[in-house]
Amino acid sequence: MRTHEFRHRAARTFFINPKCDMAIAVNHPLLLHALQQAALDGSVRSIHQQAGPEIDCPRVSLAGVVLDRADGSFLLGVHEIRPERSAEEAARLDFVLKRHGLRLLERDGTDIRQEPLFSNARLAWSFARYHVPITDRLRIALALEDGGPQSVLELEERARPTCDTLAAVCALACQDLVGINISRDPLGPRTIVFAR
Structure with a gap:
């Protein structure tokens, strides 16, 4: 085989904590920091990773990390810079998440790196x-x-x-x-x- 046919797989890190039902694959340092902070947060009861589903209209993936907190279940969105959405896009996203018993908790680099x-x-x-x-x-x-x-x-x-x-x-x-x-x-x- 030619060398360009081999795919390079990035090393994966896994987050393990008593609040997690299984190890959570982490592909970005910001996600690891967000999970570490969530695990130390007394309002977070459990942390788990879910596989989906993928929804087409609006285009939303429900795959990701879910934080079960005292005030509900939140799909964790971690971004270096928070994505901008119109009011209509935000409302559609909120509607889809609510239909699946979730709310969105978005954290960006500024939130996660906040001191102390x-x-x-x-x-x-x-x-x-x-x-x-x-x-x-x-x-x-x-x-x-x-x-x-x-x-x-x-x-x-x-x-x-x-x-x-x-x-x-x-x-x-x-x-x-x-x-x-x-x-x-x-x-x-x-x-x-x-x-x-």
Whole structure:
């Protein structure tokens, strides 16, 4: 065979999280960042990928990532720059999505890279594979159960974990075992941690 007959396949990344029923194929860094942020969002109950259907009039694909949130199911649209639509196109799109029980949640590069959300999510996910010993997991869980939501500093004083408290909290948040707010202030000793 000639070399031009071989198709180059881009390396795929998969996003895996307890909120996902299966691994989600990620073909763009912005989508990965959006999924990481959604996984840390307490209002997002589950994340899944759906295959379709494709609708011709108006031309709409319902394939993609769906976020099931407390306020409904949203087809996630991630773009570097948000597409412009006329009022009529937007209304038709909204109508088709509603008929399938969905709403559109579009996020562009500016939304996703908004600070401190962007840096906080990246920091939290940098600790996703951080090993939190089972004794520290139990200490943190008991401290949150007894004391309610508290700062990382207070949690460190109450739970007295043997590992890095902020790293442990971030790892547990990525596993959906604790909650943290990543949209307001930079992650640090004053970040409030709450039980899931």
